Amino acid sequence: MPVALSRSQRDLRQPMRSQGFTLLELLVVVVIAGITLGVVSFRALNNDRQALQSDAQRIALLLQLTRDEAILRNRPTAFEADGDGYRFLVSGAAGWQALDQNDLLRPRTFTRAPLRLSIAPAQVNTGSAATLRITFGREPIDKPFLLTLNAGDDSVVVRADGIGHFSIE
Template sequence: MKNQQSQRGFTLLELLIVMVIAGVMLGVVSFNALPNSRQRLENDAKRLALLFQLARDEAILRNMPVSFDSDQFGYRFMVREDRVWTPLKDDMLRERSFELSPLELGIDPPQNQAGVHIVFGREPVDKPFVLTLKVPDASIKVMADGVGHYSVE
């Protein structure tokens, strides 16, 4: 007589449980990989802080005022040559769009014009300001101390 050995394999229930666990893990990983609006707004604010530093340095090096002009959809940097503001031709300081748009922009001290206009002068000391970026469920601030330090809160 043959020795009967029981064959061992996975049951359908065991396979289903493994599939459910794998699906839940994949869902958690993909959910965490997608940035939420707060993270996207923070990315824009950090990028702006670095670009403000670069624009300030550019104004000092060129010995010409450089401005940051923005609306709810995007921003650009301009340079003042011969009393006329023209777009700055620089790969880093090129025109860009916000990751989340439209967004609400606010600046302190307040300005009496549409959008935001910040001028970086030729001198190493500028006026301090706070730029606030807002979307319906998040808000973040870019703060300038006037001597070249920019922080995000």
């Protein structure tokens, strides 16, 4: 004769379900986390194009600053660059002097040196054959130009409109 079991006794006789995750579920989560981490770390690393873009952005801002310095000091200033780096100069009684003591306009090296630099339209270069120089006068209006930075197959252009605006292309 079957014995009637109470509800709590019936629950004890049924197999207990585990409250944790299966090994397969854990593996799926680990794979998804690994792929996500890989994508994030890949995007976080600077590639060569981003390094060139960053250098061009910095140069554009510093060109604007040195142009403003020429107007404020009432003396010509210049940007001078070669394939490895760049610096800023100010014209004085003893000729061109580097602005080494200025924190913002100090000499710098390119992140991805050496670079090939070119300017259009071509300007008179008063430096050596391998050095490019852009001179800013005391006047607020200057000639527009394009400064091109090339590294391998990557190229970035700094566009100056002649009235103090510098943009990156």
